[in-house]
Amino acid sequence: MAVGMLMMMPGVTQDQYEAVNKRMFGGEMTPDKAPDGLIMHSAGPAGDGWYIYDVWESKEHFGRFAEEQVQPAVREVMGDAAAGGAQPEFYEIANLVHGR
Structure with a gap:
C-alpha cells in the first residue's frame, strides 16, 4: 500500500536541498x-526551513533510498550531524488521484 512521507527540516535552505539533489x-x-x-515528490520552503512530501510504494522503498542515496549525499553536503537530523513521518494513503 502506498505511503505518504513528510519530512520537515528546520534550518535547511533551498541551496542545501539543491546541493543534495x-x-x-x-x-x-x-x-x-x-x-x-x-x-x-514535492519540496519547498516551510517556516524557517524546508519540507519534503513524497508518496512511495512502501516505507521500505523510501528506507532503501534514504540509506543508499540520501544519507551519503547529506553527509557529503552538510556533514555527519545533519545526516540523522530530520525524521520522516509516514501516513497510509487510502486514496491517491493523479490529475489530468
Missing part, C-alpha cells in the same frame, strides 16, 4: 532519474 542525481531529480518506488 545535485550529489544524488547530477542536478534536479527528473522522472527518468526517480528512485525505485517513488510515486510523487
